[in-house]
Amino acid sequence: MIVVMAPRDSAATKQRILEAAMSEFAEFGLAGARVDRIATRAGANKQLLYAYFGSKEGLFDSVLEAGLVHLLDVIPFTADDLPAYAGALFDFAVAHPELARLVRWHQLERPGVLNRLPQAVESNKRKLEALVAAQKAGKISDALPADQLLGLLLALIHGGAETQIASDELAVQREALVAGVRRLTERS
Numbered sequence: 001m002i003v004v005m006a007p008r009d010s011a012a013t014k015q016r017i018l019e020a021a022m023s024e025f026a027e028f029g030l031a032g033a034r035v036d037r038i039a040t041r042a043g044a045n046k047q048l049l050y051a052y053f054g055s056k057e058g059l060f061d062s063v064l065e066a067g068l069v070h071l072l073d074v075i076p077f078t079a080d081d082l083p084a085y086a087g088a089l090f091d092f093a094v095a096h097p098e099l100a101r102l103v104r105w106h107q108l109e110r111p112g113v114l115n116r117l118p119q120a121v122e123s124n125k126r127k128l129e130a131l132v133a134a135q136k137a138g139k140i141s142d143a144l145p146a147d148q149l150l151g152l153l154l155a156l157i158h159g160g161a162e163t164q165i166a167s168d169e170l171a172v173q174r175e176a177l178v179a180g181v182r183r184l185t186e187r188s
């Protein structure tokens with residue numbers, strides 16, 4: 001009898017691993033996450049995790065990058081309407097709290113690495129270019145250099161979006177964030 005093995009769907013396996021790892025890392029961070037649990041949740045062999053991602057840290061970084069890619073696909077950066085961008089990011093964070101937790105874990109356990117990940121570098125470059133163009137066109141305030149403005153905007157938006165508050169206060173928190181971004185960026 002000849003046994004025919006079905007070919008592995010490596011893309012599907014990688015996706016299952018990333019999804020399982022997102023849950024694991026968001027809950028336990030890098031130090032507390034267990035590769036065995038990720039492999040079990042993903043229905044994959046533990047060795048495949050290392051074959052695809054190199055190390056637990058490589059998987060951690062890949063999970064974060066996948067989350068960022070999803071965020072960037074869903075919420076485009078709109079330099080011409082930064083208050084709307086802030087509101088959209090807030091809504092995304094409320095709908096995807098695991099990504100906010102993952103970012104916090106990543107910043108704690110791998111400080112500085114996020115800013116060197118290719119997706120983050122490219123995203124920040126595009127945001128900075130868009131802010132410079134919006135400032136030159138007179139659409140937003142040029143009181144601060146674009147790089148400083150970007151840093152403040154991202155801190156305000158991400159801080160506001162990640163704030164853990166009661167669900168009945170979400171609308172108030174969202175409006176405060178949108179108003180703050182409006183004040184920071186409007187021309188005087």
